[in-house]
Amino acid sequence: MNGGADNASLGNRIAVVTGGCGGIGTAICERFVREGATVYAADIAGDSRSAARYLSLDVTCEDSIRAMMERIGDEQGRLDILVNAAGIEIESTIEETTLADWNRIFAINVTGMFLACKHALSLLRRAGGGSIINFGSYDGFIADPGLAAYCATKGAVHALTRAMACDHGPENIRVNAVCPGYVDTPMLQGFFGSSGDIDSLRQAVQDVHPVRRYGTPEDVANLVNWLAGDEARYASGQLWVLDGGLTAQVQQMRL
Amino acid sequence: MRLKGKTALVTGGRQGIGRAIVERLADEGARVMTCGRAYRPSDLPKEIGWQVADVSDGASVRKLAGQVRATFGGLSILVNNAGVQIEKTLAETTDADWDRLMGTNAKGVFLCCREMIPLMERGGSIINIGSVSGNTADPGLALYNASKAFVHGLTRSIAVDHGPAIRCNAILPGWIMTGMADAAFALASDPDRAKADALSRHPAGRFGQGSDIAALAAWLACDEAGFATGQCYTLDGGLTAASPLNPGLF
Ligand SMILES: NC(=O)c1ccc[n+]([C@@H]2O[C@H](COP(=O)([O-])OP(=O)(O)OC[C@H]3O[C@@H](n4cnc5c(N)ncnc54)[C@H](OP(=O)(O)O)[C@@H]3O)[C@@H](O)[C@H]2O)c1
Ligand SMILES: NC(=O)c1ccc[n+]([C@@H]2O[C@H](COP(=O)([O-])OP(=O)(O)OC[C@H]3O[C@@H](n4cnc5c(N)ncnc54)[C@H](O)[C@@H]3O)[C@@H](O)[C@H]2O)c1
Numbered sequence: 001m002n003g004g005a006d007n008a009s010l011g012n013r014i015a016v017v018t019g020g021c022g023g024i025g026t027a028i029c030e031r032f033v034r035e036g037a038t039v040y041a042a043d044i045a046g047d048s049r050s051a052a053r054y055l056s057l058d059v060t061c062e063d064s065i066r067a068m069m070e071r072i073g074d075e076q077g078r079l080d081i082l083v084n085a086a087g088i089e090i091e092s093t094i095e096e097t098t099l100a101d102w103n104r105i106f107a108i109n110v111t112g113m114f115l116a117c118k119h120a121l122s123l124l125r126r127a128g129g130g131s132i133i134n135f136g137s138y139d140g141f142i143a144d145p146g147l148a149a150y151c152a153t154k155g156a157v158h159a160l161t162r163a164m165a166c167d168h169g170p171e172n173i174r175v176n177a178v179c180p181g182y183v184d185t186p187m188l189q190g191f192f193g194s195s196g197d198i199d200s201l202r203q204a205v206q207d208v209h210p211v212r213r214y215g216t217p218e219d220v221a222n223l224v225n226w227l228a229g230d231e232a233r234y235a236s237g238q239l240w241v242l243d244g245g246l247t248a249q250v251q252q253m254r255l
Numbered sequence: 256m257r258l259k260g261k262t263a264l265v266t267g268g269r270q271g272i273g274r275a276i277v278e279r280l281a282d283e284g285a286r287v288m289t290c291g292r293a294y295r296p297s298d299l300p301k302e303i304g305w306q307v308a309d310v311s312d313g314a315s316v317r318k319l320a321g322q323v324r325a326t327f328g329g330l331s332i333l334v335n336n337a338g339v340q341i342e343k344t345l346a347e348t349t350d351a352d353w354d355r356l357m358g359t360n361a362k363g364v365f366l367c368c369r370e371m372i373p374l375m376e377r378g379g380s381i382i383n384i385g386s387v388s389g390n391t392a393d394p395g396l397a398l399y400n401a402s403k404a405f406v407h408g409l410t411r412s413i414a415v416d417h418g419p420a421i422r423c424n425a426i427l428p429g430w431i432m433t434g435m436a437d438a439a440f441a442l443a444s445d446p447d448r449a450k451a452d453a454l455s456r457h458p459a460g461r462f463g464q465g466s467d468i469a470a471l472a473a474w475l476a477c478d479e480a481g482f483a484t485g486q487c488y489t490l491d492g493g494l495t496a497a498s499p500l501n502p503g504l505f
Contacts, residue, residue: 138498139498142495142496142497142498143496143497143498144497144498144500144501144502144503145497145501145502145503146503181500182500191502192502201502201505204505205500205502208499208500209500246498246499246500247391247498247499248391248392249391249392249393249394249499250387250388250391250392250393250494250495250499251453251456251494251495251497251498251499251501252394252499253443253449253452253453253456
C-alpha cells in the first residue's frame with residue numbers, strides 16, 4: 001500500500017465514516033484526509049481526533065442518519081465513500097445477554113448499517129456511483145468465546161454486504177466488508193478486560209499470529225483506503241479478512 | 256441396515272478411520288472390500304474382502320477395479336480413505352516426499368475415482384476423506400494440508416461432472432484418535448500437555464473416534480443422503496468453529 005500525499009488516491013472524493021471517532025474510524029479518517037478526500041467523522045462520541053469534519057450521529061436513529069445525509073448533500077451535493085465503522089461489542093454468552101442488550105447491539109451493528117446505506121444511496125447515485133465499506137469481523141466466520149451476539153451481528157453484516165453488492169452493482173455502487181482480526185483499539189481492550197489488558201497478554205496474543213503481532217488501526221485503514229479508491233474498481237461483494245494470518249490456521253496447541 | 260444390497264470399496268482399511276468405516280458399512284448391510292499395501296490384517300472380519308493394492312500406482316488400482324468387478328459386478332460406494340502424513344514444512348520437503356504424499360493423498364484419490372466410476376451404478380456415492388487441515392493450516396504439515404485441499408476441490412468437480420448418477424462428498428475430520436493423530440502429538444515438546452491443551456479446544460470435550468467419522472460416512476453412503484452432493488462436511492467436535500487464538504485459554 002502506498003501511503004503518502006504525494007500519491008493522493010482520493011482527491012475530490014467526499015467520504016463519511018460512521019464510528020469515525022473510534023479506534024479504527026479515526027485511523028480511516030486520517031488516511032482519507034491525507035489522500036485528499038473531504039471527510040466527515042460521524043460518531044455518537046463527541047470529539048474527532050482527526051482532521052475530519054465532525055458530525056454528531058446516532059446510527060440507530062433514522063432521523064439522525066437523514067439529517068447527516070441532508071447536511072452532506074447541502075454542503076457537497078454528493079457522496080463517494082461510505083464507511084460503516086460504528087459498532088459495539090458485548091462480552092457475554094447468550095445466557096447472560098438480555099433482550100435489551102441483544103436489540104441494542106443489532107440496532108448499532110446491523111440496523112445502523114442498513115440505515116446509513118439506505119439513506120446514502122441517493123447521494124452515491126448523484127456521484128455516479130461509489131464505494132461502501134462495512135465492518136464485519138473474522139468473528140462473523142468463527143467464534144471467540146463469550147461474544148455470541150457480536151458474532152451474530154457480524155454474520156448479518158457479511159450477508160447484507162453481499163446482498164447490497166448484488167442489488168446496487170449495476171448502479172456502479174460497490175459494497176465490500178472488511179473483516180479484521182485482533183486490532184489494538186479500545187474495543188479490543190474491552191474484550192480482554194476480564195482476562196487482563198492486551199499489554200499483559202501481548203506476547204501470548206502475538207505468538208498465535210503467523211506474523212507475530214496483532215493489527216493496528218493503520219493496517220485496517222490501508223485496506224479500507226484501497227477499497228475506497230479506483231484501483232479497487234472491480235472489487236465488490238467480498239469479505240476481506242485482515243488478520244495477520246490468524247484464521248489461516250487450525251487452533252494452535254500450546255506446546 | 257440402510258446399506259443392504261449395496262457394495263462398497265474402502266481404501267486403507269487396515270486400521271484407524273478406514274477400519275471403522277469398513278466395519279460400519281458392513282454393519283449396515285453392505286458387502287465391503289478394502290485394501291492396503293501389505294497382507295490382510297489378521298483381525299479383519301472374514302466377510303470383509305481384502306486386496307493388496309497401492310492406490311498411488313495406476314496398474315495396482317486398475318487391478319483393484321478388476322477385482323471389484325469380479326467380486327461385486329458393480330460398485331455402489333467408494334470411500335477414499337487411504338492417506339499418509341509427512342511432518343515437514345515446505346522448505347524441508349524433498350521430491351521423494353512429494354511423490355509419496357501426493358501419490359497417495361492426491362493421485363490415489365484421482366486414480367480410484369477414475370477407475371471405479373465406470374463400475375458405479377446410478378445412486379452411487381463417493382466419499383473422500385479430506386481434513387480440516389485442508390481449509391486451515393496445521394503447522395509443519397505443508398504438503399499434507401495442500402493434498403487435502405486438492406481432495407476438497409476434486410470432490411466438487413466429481414459431484415458436478417458425474418451427477419446425477421453419482422453423488423460425491425468429502426468428510427473433513429478434526430483430531431481423530433488414530434496412529435496419525437498420535438504422530439502429530441509426538442511432535443510436541445510435551446505430548447501429554449499438548450494433548451490436554453488440544454482437548455480443551457474441543458467444545459465437544461473429547462477427541463473424535465473412527466466411529467464418529469464412520470457414522471457420517473454411513474449416512475452419506477445411504478439413500479437418505481440423496482440430496483447431499485458436492486459438499487465438504489466438517490466433523491471435528493467444534494474445533495474449527497472457534498478462533499485459533501481462543502483467548503478463553505490464556
Ligand atoms: N486421524 C486424524 O486425526 C485425521 C484427521 C483428518 C483427516 N484424516 C484422514 O483420514 C484418513 C485415515 O487416517 P487415519 O488416521 O485412519 O490414518 P492411519 O491410521 O495411518 O491409516 C491410513 C491407512 O491408509 C493406508 N494407506 C496408506 N497409503 C496407502 C496406499 N498408497 N495405498 C493403499 N493404502 C494406503 C494404510 O494401510 P497400509 O499400511 O496397509 O497400506 C492405513 O490403513 C486419511 O486420509 C487421513 O488423512 C485423519
Ligand atoms: N478492534 C478490533 O479488534 C475489531 C475486530 C473486528 C472488527 N472490528 C470492528 O471495527 C469497527 C470499529 O471498531 P473499533 O475497534 O474502532 O471500536 P471503537 O469502540 O474504538 O469504535 C467504535 C465507534 O463507534 C461509535 N458508536 C457506537 N455506537 C454508535 C452509534 N449508535 N452511533 C454512532 N456511532 C456509534 C463509538 O462512539 C466509537 O467511536 C466495529 O464495527 C468493530 O466491530 C474491530
